[in-house]
Amino acid sequence: MKIVVGQGSCGIAAGANKAYDIFESSIKEKGLQVDLTITGCIGMCYLEPIVDVYDDNNKKTTYVRVTPKIASEIIEKHIIKKNIVKDYTISEEDLKVLSQQKRIALRNCGHINPESIDEYLKKEGYKAIEKCVKEMSPEKVIEEIKISGLRGRGGAGFPTWFKWNAAKNSKGSPKYLVCNADEGDPGAFMDRSVLEGDPHSLIEGMMIGGYAIGANEGIIYVRAEYPLAIVRLKKAIEQAREKGFLGKNIFGCSFDFDIRIKAGAGAFVCGEETALIASLEGERGMPRLKPPFPAQSGYWKKPTNINNVETFANVPWIIANGGQAFANMGTEKSKGTKVFALTGKIKKGGLVEVPMGMTLKEIIFNIGGGIKEDKNFKAVQMGGPSGGCIPASLVDTPVDYESINKTGAIMGSGGMVVMDETTCMVDMARFFLNFTREESCGKCIHCRIGTKRMLEILNRICEGKGKDGDIELLEELAVKIKEGSLCGLGQTAPNPVLSTIRYFREEYEKHIYDKKCPAKQCTALLTYSIDPEKCIGCGLCARNCPVDAISGELKKSHYIDPEKCIKCGKCKQSCNFNAVIVE
Incomplete structure (x- = not known):
């Protein structure tokens, strides 16, 4: 028998290590003939910790939300007595989350041990690079990628x-x-999942890219906030070297290639190519004018190609499988699949990979299970701080580069932050703008000062101090910032x-003119009162009020004194009769 414990960052955060320790100690103490191993995130983060048990016939049983207590039960009842503990197995409804997907970039995540190169080899690992080196010219490799229609999965969607x-045709040696693994969007963790769950697919993808452009050195620029990803990447690179997949004369041919890791300090602006290159060279991560493009003059002014993790994993x-097999999925201009991170007010948060062209509605409601507590869907933020909010009225929008761009959002790296009726859109805009303001490198005056001024206006609106003309001023500043900024951070x-x-x-107007927050989230715009018809005078609210x-x-x-009230919400939380009114 075999026990596989999901140990991506999400699983570990949910307690997977504690469950693993129970399995390990029980197997040792009871002398059980059971293999215990780990795997990466399969994408169903809302069910973590996830544990798969394989019987002697390799039949799999999946357990979810496995606590140490449940782990002990699995040992006693399933492993020893051969009885499946049905109370904790995955439901048919949750299995549909996977069945509605088409997994290419995530094909091995949650299925293999990311720290074992042998398990990757069993999945035909490193066969693709061997095919390239032995059977294909660099031109043929590039032609196959062209046929596939693969576009960069980092945000811009440029043809790979x-x-x-x-880069291949540029002079210079x-x-x-370079792999851009500096995933910085709030709510995005697609690249992290691949790095933690299937690092060899990234290595092999980079090797193929290196062979195609004529590079012998690859660099993975990964944010230092991904310690587990870095640990597993280092192990994978060492294993690949030991097997002869990295180094000199790979597969007995003249192809040399090796990879090293550079841990970045977590600057969002370093997701921009030229800022990333500056950071690699030991300089402050600040963008420069293009052209020349990195393909002509990049790292140390040499021809450089940069793609993100998901791009290389494909x-x-x-x-x-051939470029045409990839091109057969998706839409006419957006081929293949795309990985998305579903976060926010959604029931089944995690990672999904679907063919391009699937609608937002299908992803959010069919795969993601809909909105938490069955509240009304209000909007989804796509593209992170560089993207935009897509309202519920456009929920039938197909998810492809062109359709998403038309809404005013962007595909981005694949973050989807789902919002319900309780989300204040002014506050949401303020949150993302605050992020970009803090992450601005400061090189461009429009970005450095303009975002600060926009944030000041948004803060004023949320504090009930908005005034006539604020909306128009925000729009005017936005245009100037877009026009005057050098890189994608400021431009978006x-x-x-x-x-x-x-x-x-209308939500902005309510804040400015009516001094009300329709979503009841902006504290300064709220008023608390007690409904005399519902209040029974129990005194619980008064006892919980911190300011009397x-x-x-x-x-x-009872009565709330508006002059003393600090709008903390304690009275609302403590009232058992729904007598506290928030307006």
């Missing part, structure tokens, strides 16, 4: 083959291949504000 071809599958920073004004202008703003006699209706 074009970037490879440009040596050439460099490459071995494309070479193994106003997007969350512009998209929320576009679709939720509530008065009244026992068994008689």
Whole structure:
């Protein structure tokens, strides 16, 4: 028998290590003939910790939300007595989350031990690069990527083959291949899952890219906030070297290639190519003007190609199965699949990979299970701080580059932050703008000062101090920031504000003119009172009020003094009769 414990960051955060320790100690103490191993995140983060048990016939039973107590039960009842503990097995409804997906970039995540190269080899690992080196010319590899229609999965959606071809044809030596693993969008963790769950697919994808452009050195620029990913990447690189997949004369041919890791300090601006290159060279991560593009003059002014983790993870599958197989999925201009991180007010949060062209509604409601507590769906933020909010009225929008761009959002790296009726769109815009303001490198005055001024206006609106003309001023500043910023951070920073004004202008107007927050989230705009018809005078609210703003006699209706009230919400939380009114 075999026990496999999901140990991606989400599983570990949910307690997977504690469950693993129970399994390990029980197997040792009871002398059980059971293999215990780990795997990465399969994408169903809301069910973690997830444990798979394989019987002697390799039949799998999946247990979810496994606590140490449940782990002990699994040992006693399933492993020893051969009885499946049905109370904790995955439901048919949750299995549909996987059945509705098409997994290419995530094909091995949650299925193999990411710390074992042998398990990757059993999945035909490193066969694609062997095929390239032994059977295909660099031109043929690039042509296959062109046929596939693969576009960069980091946000811009630029054709991968074009970037490879440009770097290949550029004069200069040596050439460099860089993987941008500096995943910085709030709510995005697609690349992290691949790094933690299937690092060899990234390595193989980079090897193929290196062979295609004529590079002998690859660099993975990964954010230091991903310690587990870095540990597993290092192990994978060492294993690949030991097996001869990295180094000199790979597969007995003249192809040399090796990879090293650079841990970045977590600057969002380093997701931009030229800022990333500056950081690699030991400089402050700040963008520069293009052209020249990195393909002509990149790392140390040599031809350099940069793609993100998900892009490279698709490459071995494309070479193994043919570019046309990838192109057969998706839409006319957006081929293949895309990985999305579902977060926010959604029932089944985690990672999904679906063919391009699936609608937002299908992803959020069919795969994601809909909105928590069955509240009304209000909007989804796509593209992170560089993207925009797509309202519920556009929920039938197909998820492809062109359709998403038309809404005012962008595909981005794949974050989907789902919002319900309790989300204040002004506050949401403020959150993302605050992020980009803090992450601005400061090089461009428009970005450095403009985002600060926009944030000041948003803060004023949320504090009940908004005034006539604020919306128009936000729009004017947004245009100037877009026009005057050098890189993508500044050029897209106003997007969350512009998209929320576009679709939720009346919410801004309510804040400014009526001094009310329709979502009841902006504290400064709220008023607390007690409904005399519902209040029975129990005094519980008064006892929980930290500033003694509530008065009244026992068994008689109470009163909240608006001058003393600090709007902490303690009275609302403590009232058992729904007598506290928040407006």
